[in-house]
Amino acid sequence: MDGTQFLQQIINGLTLGSLYALIAIGxxxxxxxxxxxxFAHGDVLMVGCYLAWFGAVQFGLPWWAALVxxxxxxxxxxxxxxxxxxxxxxxxxxxxxxxxxxGVSFFLENLGLVIFGGRPKAFERPxxxxxxxxxxxxxxxxxxxxxxxxxxxxxxxxxxxxxRTRLGMAMRALSxxxxxxxxxxxxxxxxxAITFAIGSALAAAGGIFWAMKYPQINPLMGVxxxxxxxVAAVLGGIGNxxxxxxxxxxxxxxxxMLVALWPEMAGYRDALAxxxxxxxxxxxxxxxxxxxxxx
Amino acid sequence: MRARPWLCGLLALVMALAAGGALAAEPIRIxxxxxxxxxxxxxxxxxxxxxxxxQAQKAQALGRPVELVLLDNKxxxxxxxxxxxxxxxxxxxxxILGPLSSSEALAAAPVAEAAGVPLVAAWATNPLVTQGRxxxxxxxxxxxxxxxxxANFAFNHLKAKTAAVLFDVARDYSVGLANFFxxxxxxxxxxxxxxxxxxxxxxxxxAQLLAIKAKNPDVIYLPGxxxxxxxxxxxxxxxxxxAPFLSGDAAQSDELIKIGGPAVEGLYFTTHFDEGGATTAQxxxxxxxxxxxxxxxxxxxxxxxxxxxxxxxxxxERAGSTEAPGLAKALDTTRGFAGVCGLxxxxxxxxxxxAVILQVKEGKFVFVATVNP
Numbered sequence: 001m002d003g004t005q006f007l008q009q010i011i012n013g014l015t016l017g018s019l020y021a022l023i024a025i026g027x028x029x030x031x032x033x034x035x036x037x038x039f040a041h042g043d044v045l046m047v048g049c050y051l052a053w054f055g056a057v058q059f060g061l062p063w064w065a066a067l068v069x070x071x072x073x074x075x076x077x078x079x080x081x082x083x084x085x086x087x088x089x090x091x092x093x094x095x096x097x098x099x100x101x102x103g104v105s106f107f108l109e110n111l112g113l114v115i116f117g118g119r120p121k122a123f124e125r126p127x128x129x130x131x132x133x134x135x136x137x138x139x140x141x142x143x144x145x146x147x148x149x150x151x152x153x154x155x156x157x158x159x160x161x162x163x164r165t166r167l168g169m170a171m172r173a174l175s176x177x178x179x180x181x182x183x184x185x186x187x188x189x190x191x192x193a194i195t196f197a198i199g200s201a202l203a204a205a206g207g208i209f210w211a212m213k214y215p216q217i218n219p220l221m222g223v224x225x226x227x228x229x230x231v232a233a234v235l236g237g238i239g240n241x242x243x244x245x246x247x248x249x250x251x252x253x254x255x256x257m258l259v260a261l262w263p264e265m266a267g268y269r270d271a272l273a274x275x276x277x278x279x280x281x282x283x284x285x286x287x288x289x290x291x292x293x294x295x
Numbered sequence: 296m297r298a299r300p301w302l303c304g305l306l307a308l309v310m311a312l313a314a315g316g317a318l319a320a321e322p323i324r325i326x327x328x329x330x331x332x333x334x335x336x337x338x339x340x341x342x343x344x345x346x347x348x349x350q351a352q353k354a355q356a357l358g359r360p361v362e363l364v365l366l367d368n369k370x371x372x373x374x375x376x377x378x379x380x381x382x383x384x385x386x387x388x389x390x391i392l393g394p395l396s397s398s399e400a401l402a403a404a405p406v407a408e409a410a411g412v413p414l415v416a417a418w419a420t421n422p423l424v425t426q427g428r429x430x431x432x433x434x435x436x437x438x439x440x441x442x443x444x445x446a447n448f449a450f451n452h453l454k455a456k457t458a459a460v461l462f463d464v465a466r467d468y469s470v471g472l473a474n475f476f477x478x479x480x481x482x483x484x485x486x487x488x489x490x491x492x493x494x495x496x497x498x499x500x501x502a503q504l505l506a507i508k509a510k511n512p513d514v515i516y517l518p519g520x521x522x523x524x525x526x527x528x529x530x531x532x533x534x535x536x537x538a539p540f541l542s543g544d545a546a547q548s549d550e551l552i553k554i555g556g557p558a559v560e561g562l563y564f565t566t567h568f569d570e571g572g573a574t575t576a577q578x579x580x581x582x583x584x585x586x587x588x589x590x591x592x593x594x595x596x597x598x599x600x601x602x603x604x605x606x607x608x609x610x611x612e613r614a615g616s617t618e619a620p621g622l623a624k625a626l627d628t629t630r631g632f633a634g635v636c637g638l639x640x641x642x643x644x645x646x647x648x649x650a651v652i653l654q655v656k657e658g659k660f661v662f663v664a665t666v667n668p
Contacts, residue, residue, distance in 0.1 A: 005505055008534075012501040118336030120522045122553040132533065139535050214498040214526050216554045220333060224496055259502035266503060267464035267494045 004137040009260045010253075015144040017252025018151045019210050023229035024236070024244035025154060026202035032239030033175045033195050035094060039101040040081065041203055042226015043108035048074040048204025049217045050116055053123060063126035067208055071201040078200025079193045087189065090178070105226075112219030120218040123211040147209055151245060154202065158241050171195060175239070224270070231277045237290025246288055251276065322362035323617060325607065326382030328393035328403060333370025334495070334522055337548045338395050338596055342417060345597030346392070348584060349604040356611040368394050372402040379403040383410045389617040390415060392603055395596075396520075396545075397421035397468040404431045411619050413626060417603035418596060420544065421471045425644040430619065432626045432644045434603040434634075435567060436668070438468070441543060442475025444650045444666045445516065445565050449541055450483040452664075453563075455513035457488040459538070461503060461527070462518055465495035472518035472543050480516075488512045493523065500527045501534065508536050518543040525555035532558040539563065547595050552658050562655045563663065568598035568636045571662030572651045581635040592660070595636075602634035606641075 023045060030038045048070050055066030085104050089097045131142035162168040170191045173181045182188050210225055211217050229244075232251045236243025251273060259266045280287060327346065329339035346363070354361055364386045366378040375394045382388045383406065390413040394400050400419035407414035408428045416424055416433040420441060425431045449455045458480055462473035477487050488510040491503040504527075507515060515538050519527060528540055542564035551559055570582035570593055581601060585593035606629060611617065614625035629641040637649045652663040 002509075005509060008505055009502060012499070012505075016499055113332045118330075118332035119340060120334075120337070120550055120554065122550070122556075134535075139533065141533055215529070216522050216526065216550070218334070218336075218522065224498075256499075256502050260505070263491045263503060263506050266492045266497075269494065269497065 008138055009256055011138075011140055011144060013253040013256035014148060014249070015213070015252070016256060017249035018148040019206065019213060019248075020225070020228050020232045020252050021245040021248025022147070022151045022154065022209060023203065023206035023225055024232040024248045025151075025158065025241055026199040026206065027226075027229045028233040028236070028238055028241055028244040029158070029202075030195060030199045031233065032241070033171050034086075034097075034192065035175075035239075036086065036097050037101065037230070037238075038199070039098070039226070039230075040104040040108060041199070041229065042222030042224075043105050043112070044074060044078060044081070044200050044222070045203040045207035045210070045225060046112060046217070046219060046222035047077060047108060048200075049123070049207045049211045049221065050112065051204070052208045052211075053121060053217060056124060057121075063124075063128075067205065070208065071204045074204035075197035075201040078196040078203075081200075082193060082196040087192075109219055109223075116219055118219065120216040123215040123217050125212045125215055129212055143209075143213055147213075150205075150209070151248075154205070155241060155245050158198075162241070167191070167194065228273055231273045234277055235280055235287055237287030240287070240289050243287055243289035250288075320359040322360045323356055323611070324362045324364055324386055324388045326379070326386060326388035326391040326393075327363050327365045328368050328375060328378045328382070328391060328399075329365065330370040330395060330399070331367040335370040335396060335399075335520070337521055337550050338418070338545070339367075339370075341548065341594050341596035342393075342395060342600035344585075344589060345593075345600030345602075346604050348581070348588060348597070349601040352584075353605060353608055356608045357616070361608065364388060368399055368403075370396075370399075372398055375399040375403040376406050379406040379414070383407065383412050388412065389611075389619075390607055390622065392417065392600075392607065395419065396466065397424055397471070398466050400424045400433075401467055404428060407431065413619055413622050415603050415607050415626070417599040418544070419468075421467045422645070423467065423471075428644070430623050432623075432641060434606050434639065434641070434646045435544075435599055435636075436648055436650055437645050438471045438543075439475045440668060441565050441650060442472050443479040444652070445472075445541055445543070446476050446479030446483060446485070447666075448563065448565070448652055448664075449514045449516065450480060450485050453514055453539060453541070455485060457486045457510070457512045457514075459507045459510060459512040459515045460487055460490045460517075461500075461507065461515060462490075462492055463495055463520060463523065464492045466520060468543070468545065469518045469520065473516070476516050476518070493527070495520070495523070497523060498526055500530050504531050504534050504536060507531075508534060512538055514538055515540050517541070518545070520545045521548055521550050522554070525551050525553075525559060528555055528562065529558040544595060547653065547660065552655060555655075559655050560657070563652060564654075565650050565652055565666075567595040567648075567650065568593070569595070569651050569653055569660065569662045572665045573635070574637045574649065574665065575633050575635070577633050578635045578637070598635040602632075602636055602639065606632055606634065606639070 027041050052066045052070035055061040129143035133140045232247035233244045236247025331339045368375040368378050395418040397419040400416040413430045420438045422437045463469035540562045544566040546564040547566045573579050610625040614621040632639045639648045647668050649667045651665050653660045
């Protein structure tokens with residue numbers, strides 16, 4: 001592999017990693033606050049993509065309007081899922097909520113199959129993300145430049161919200177002790193609803209940028225990005241938004257480099273992600289940036 | 296408790312219907328295993344359209360109505376074997392049509408073989424599907440032939456001296472076809488410069504494509520599937536790869552063009568049927584009927600479904616009964632069956648029939664050539 005090729009692989013890794021990171025942020029946020037692994041995150045992402053597809057293709061909206069509209073509706077969906085499926089189990093053992101999340105995931109996938117059908121649909125890439133920059137032998141799609149920037153902006157926005165606003169303070173307090181926070185007069189249901197709204201909107205955004213890169217959508221498209229984002233979140237230290245971004249980037253680089261350096265191992269690419277997950281769970285369950293969980 | 300008169304009436308009606316049903320000829324039940332959801336859903340839908348057309352043309356065999364029992368295998372290997380089990384155990388089918396892909400057929404075949412129920416695969420081209428089995432048949436050509444046709448086309452028509460082969464390790468079809476292409480291409484005097492792989496469900500192929508780009512091959516052989524193939528070809532063009540792509544029969548679907556867009560322009564593939572190359576009266580009739588029913592050009596999968604259904608019914612008629620051994624014998628002695636895809640012989644459980652080569656031009660599949668076996 002020569003220098004240009006290596007650089008191109010680095011760029012590929014960065015693109016893929018930023019996409020994982022963008023999706024993992026929403027994943028890890030819900031976990032950080034509720035200690036709930038929301039396995040339906042990937043399927044919420046799928047719904048977000050279909051909403052954007054309907055906006056752009058059926059109603060002819062410009063891409064940014066379809067993006068914002070889809071994020072808003074997906075946020076609403078997230079709140080509804082929380083109210084319908086998770087809130088009744090707030091004080092139940094954590095495993096009940098986890099199993100419910102898997103149920104919600106299957107429900108959304110099959111609902112998608114019934115409503116949208118199983119055949120994949122083509123997803124348009126807007127012109128602004130479709131520019132091809134060529135520097136010598138190096139070819140970079142403008143999408144690959146924008147996604148890391150957007151991921152960084154989202155990360156900065158979230159950090160500001162969590163550490164600099166009253167809502168963020170309530171979220172951090174809630175993650176420590178839900179019952180005590182309730183006793184202090186904070187409307188925990190409202191805080192949780194907002195958390196789900198933000199997490200789901202980010203899933204929609206992540207999904208839409210994913211679909212712009214890999215321009216087809218189908219009802220099962222959320223499964224793999226969802227699992228990879230989960231791995232990224234655990235790698236970085238689940239519950240930690242900076243960790244999620246770091247985990248996403250590490251995972252993206254590792255996958256690309258595996259295929260680049262050992263092409264005959266390409267079939268083991270997904271396996272690598274899950275081996276990493278198992279390795280971390282065994283030897284460093286708190287992830288790269290994680291701290292000991294409050295008991 | 297007083298018996299309600301309307302309930303008695305209903306009961307009498309049901310009994311009368313049941314008795315009437317028993318008097319009419321018992322239907323012949325044929326199981327249908329197709330991917331209607333999941334990654335291969337498009338293939339399943341196309342094939343089903345053809346089978347429905349065939350059923351509209353001929354809905355009886357041995358003087359009895361034919362009833363199709365349709366099960367979705369969710370594009371999954373395990374579900375395929377479950378579906379075959381269910382059709383045999385619960386629905387007591389006479390024979391099974393499908394599943395489509397080689398991997399799915401390879402999962403269902405042992406179940407049908409063990410139960411002694413004939414299974415007819417319409418699209419599974421990997422040679423292993425029927426090998427060493429008494430009750431498994433197919434009505435499509437096999438991959439040593441298809442890979443040979445592709446290699447010949449690449450070497451003689453595209454004048455390619457070097458080729459890159461990129462295949463899906465998770466699909467028996469792709470692995471087999473890649474190997475047969477490599478063998479044939481090498482024996483013609485061509486050189487396979489690089490072999491790279493990906494896996495079903497992958498969406499990012501940049502690393503493999505960069506390695507291929509570095510070798511600068513004359514042609515890229517990609518026995519790909521939906522949904523990966525159009526994504527892969529798009530990424531190749533974005534990375535500046537200009538070599539022509541050559542694919543197998545799984546390339547033929549609307550989604551290739553819809554998702555692939557301008558990137559798949561010029562792509563060649565080998566397949567089973569195109570109306571431009573229809574060699575039989577049945578083929579031309581089918582193309583017309585299909586256009587009338589669906590308002591678009593017929594695809595290969597529909598044609599294969601149509602042929603598989605009618606070939607199975609033809610064998611049932613010749614066997615004279617629904618007994619499995621007789622039916623299997625009738626299937627294996629099919630000679631000169633005039634199908635949509637051309638004259639078909641079943642030799643050693645596999646079909647021997649022509650292949651066609653198509654190319655994507657201005658968003659349409661355009662006929663290039665017919666290759667006889």
